[in-house]
Amino acid sequence: MDLKEQYEKLLRYCYMLTKDIDLAEDIVQETYLRFWQSHTYKDTNKELAYLYTIARNLCMDEFRKPKLEDIDACDELAGEHRYEPEARVDRLVIEEALEKLPQDLKELIVLRFTNEMNVTDIAKVIGISRFAVHRRLKEGLTLLRKNIGGEAND
Amino acid sequence: MTDRDIKVLLKDAYRISPSEREKAFVRKHEKRSMHIADIFLLELKYMGVRSVLSGVMLILMFALISLLKNPGLVWYLSGLLPVAGLVLICGLGKSERYGMQELEAASRFSIRFIKAVRMFIMGCATLVIVIVSSVVLQIKTGFDFMTILGIIGTPYMLNAWGNIIITRRWHEKENIYGCIVVAGVTCILPALMEKAIRLQIIQPLVFVILLLVVSALTVRESLLYIREREDSSWNLY
Numbered sequence: 001m002d003l004k005e006q007y008e009k010l011l012r013y014c015y016m017l018t019k020d021i022d023l024a025e026d027i028v029q030e031t032y033l034r035f036w037q038s039h040t041y042k043d044t045n046k047e048l049a050y051l052y053t054i055a056r057n058l059c060m061d062e063f064r065k066p067k068l069e070d071i072d073a074c075d076e077l078a079g080e081h082r083y084e085p086e087a088r089v090d091r092l093v094i095e096e097a098l099e100k101l102p103q104d105l106k107e108l109i110v111l112r113f114t115n116e117m118n119v120t121d122i123a124k125v126i127g128i129s130r131f132a133v134h135r136r137l138k139e140g141l142t143l144l145r146k147n148i149g150g151e152a153n154d
Numbered sequence: 155m156t157d158r159d160i161k162v163l164l165k166d167a168y169r170i171s172p173s174e175r176e177k178a179f180v181r182k183h184e185k186r187s188m189h190i191a192d193i194f195l196l197e198l199k200y201m202g203v204r205s206v207l208s209g210v211m212l213i214l215m216f217a218l219i220s221l222l223k224n225p226g227l228v229w230y231l232s233g234l235l236p237v238a239g240l241v242l243i244c245g246l247g248k249s250e251r252y253g254m255q256e257l258e259a260a261s262r263f264s265i266r267f268i269k270a271v272r273m274f275i276m277g278c279a280t281l282v283i284v285i286v287s288s289v290v291l292q293i294k295t296g297f298d299f300m301t302i303l304g305i306i307g308t309p310y311m312l313n314a315w316g317n318i319i320i321t322r323r324w325h326e327k328e329n330i331y332g333c334i335v336v337a338g339v340t341c342i343l344p345a346l347m348e349k350a351i352r353l354q355i356i357q358p359l360v361f362v363i364l365l366l367v368v369s370a371l372t373v374r375e376s377l378l379y380i381r382e383r384e385d386s387s388w389n390l391y
Contacts, residue, residue, distance in 0.1 A: 021170060
C-alpha cells in the first residue's frame, strides 16, 4: 500500500466528511498512527478497509464533539488556500452536486469513484452488503446526474 | 452528461494540494521500498569471507593446473570441481548451521526466495569457473568443448545433486559431513572416468548425456529443496 497515494485519498475522504482541511489532516495522521500500532490489519486484503474504518470512526468522533462555530469558520478560511488553484468549473459543479446528496450516498460515491476503492472494501468500511453498495451507488449516480442537470439549468 | 463523464469528474473531486505537513509526514513514515537487486547485494555480503576465499583459492588452483602442459589436466580439474560444489552447499546451509532459519523466514523476503538467491549467486560463480576452465582446457588439450563439459561437469553435478539430497532430507547441521563424503567420492570419479575412456569401455558422449540427466535431477532437487525450506523452518524440524 503506497503511503503517499493513500494519504491523499484518505485526506480527500476525511475532508469530504469534516469540511475542515486541517482537521481532516489531523484525522489522517492519527489514522495512520493507529493503523501502524495495531496488528490486526495484517489480515490479508483487509488493510485498506481497516484504514478507512479507523478514519471514518475518527471523523464520527469529531461530529460528536461540541462545535465551536467561530473556530470552525476560521479553520475553513485557513483551509481554503489548500484548494488547488487550477480547480476547474466543472469540478466545482460536481462538488456542489455532491454536497446536495444525502451523506451516505455521497460517502459511497466518493469512496468508489474518487478514491477508487473496490466494492468489497467499501462494504466492509460502511458495514453493508456488497449488493447494497451496488444498489446505492446506482441510486447515488442517478441523483448526482439530476443535481448536475439542475445546476446546469440554474 | 453521461455516467462516464460524471465518473471522470468525480476523480478530481475534493482534490487538495499537498501541504508541508503532509510531505513531512510521508517523508518520515514512508518505508524505503527494497529493490530486488538489494537482496542480491545483501546476500553477497552474507556469503562470508571463508566462502569467498575458498572460491578464490579454487580459481587460483584451476589457473595453476591450467599452466601445466599435460593432456591429463582435464582430469585434475574434473576432480577439483566437486570441491566448488561443496563450498556452494556450505554457503547454502549456513542459516541451518547457525540456527538462523527462523529469523530469515521472518524477514521481508521469504526464506524460499533467499535460498533461491543464494543458489543463484553461488551457481553463477561455479558456472563461470566451469566455462572458463572448459575454454582453457579446449585450447590446451585439443578436446572438443562438449566432451570437456561432460568430463568436468558430470562429477560436479553428481556432487551437487547428492549434496542437495542430503541437505534436503537430513535436517541437522551435521549433514555437512555427509556432503564431504559425497564430494570425496565424486573427486575420485574422474580417475575412473579416465580409465573407462582410455580402455574404451565408455564413449565420452555418455558423460555428456549423463551430465544432462544429472543436471535435470539437480534442478528438480533444488526446486524441492527451496519449496520445502519454508515449511521445515517453521516446524522446527
